[in-house]
Amino acid sequence: MKIKVLLVDDHLLVMHGIQQLLENEIDLEVVNTVCDPALLETEIKKHNPNVVVMDIRMKNDNGIEWVRKIAQTYPTCKVVILSGYNYDEYIQAAYEAGAYAFVTKESSVFELANAIRQTYLGVKSFPINRLDHCNSPLTKTELDILQLISEDKTNAEISELLHISRRTVEHHVSSILRKLDADSRVGAVVKAIKLGLIG
Template structure:
C-alpha cells in the first residue's frame, strides 16, 4: 500500500519539482498538489492523504495554524512542515502545533523522502535547535525504549529482532530513530545519552 501524500506550497516550480521527486518512489503516491490553501480541507476530504506536506508560509496563510487545524479535524493525518529557513522558533512552533516533522527546503531529496516515510510510521523528525533538541527524549516510542534497553544489554540486531518478534529491518529503523532522537552517533552513545536523559535505567 502506498503512502498517499498531499503537497501544499505556493511556489509552482518547487511544487512541480517535489511532485516529480516523490512520484518516482514506488511506495509514495502524490494524490494532489495545492498552490492555494483556500480549498485545502475540501481537498483533504476528497483525497484522504496519509501525509500533508505543507509550507510554513503560503500566500496570506500561516502553515502552523493550518497544521493545527488539520490535526484537529483529521487526527490520523501526519503533517510535514516545510520551510525555507531553519529558525528555532519555526521548529518549535511546528512541534507545538503537532506536526510530525520539520524540514528545510535545502535538505537533500533523500532526506525529504526519508522524513515522509518516518512520519508515516509515526516518528517525530525535527532538526536540532540552538538549545539542543528539547523534543527528542519524550518522543522515544514504547518500542524504541524496548530496543534501547536491549541495546544496553549488548544484544545484536538479530537477537533484538527475535526477542521483540519484529523484522531485522524494523530493528534497524528503530535504532536509526533512537540515534537521531538521542543525538548519538553509535549504539554506545545512545545508551550513554539515554541514561543521562533519564530515558534508560540499567
C-alpha cells in the same frame, strides 16, 4: 500499499519540482498538489491522504495555524512542514502545533522522503540543529575564523582580514557554533581550546 501524500505550497515551481522527485520513490504517491490553502480541506476529504507536506508560510496563510487545524480536525492526516526558514523558533512552533516533521527546502529529497515515511509510521522527526552537525570537522575557513574570534576580533574585522563579506562571516560563525554545540562565541573558543583545535 503506497503512502498517499498531498503537497501544499503556493510556490508552484518548487512544488512541481518536489512532486517530480517524490514520484521517483516507489513507496510514495503524490495524490494531488494544492496551490491555494482554501482548497485544502476539500482535497483532504477527497483523497484522505496519509501525509500532508506543507510550506510553513504562504502568501496569505500561516502554515502553523493550518497544522493546528489539521491536527485537530483530521487526526489520521499527519503533517510534514517544509520550510524556507530553518530558525529554531519555527521548528519549535511547528512541533508545538502538532506537526510530525520539519524539513528545510534545501534538504535533499532523500531527507524529505525519509521524513514522510517516519511520519507515516507515527515517528516525529525534527532537526535538532546542534546535534545534526555536532562533532563534524571544521573547515579550514571555519578554523581561521575561530582563531580570529579567539583573538577578540569582531565580524567586521574578520571580514576585512579574510576578504569575505560580513554576512559570509556570520554564516561561518553560526556553522562553527553549531558544529561545536556552543551557545556563544566565547563558548565556542573555550571548547575549541579544549579540543585542541586552536592554540
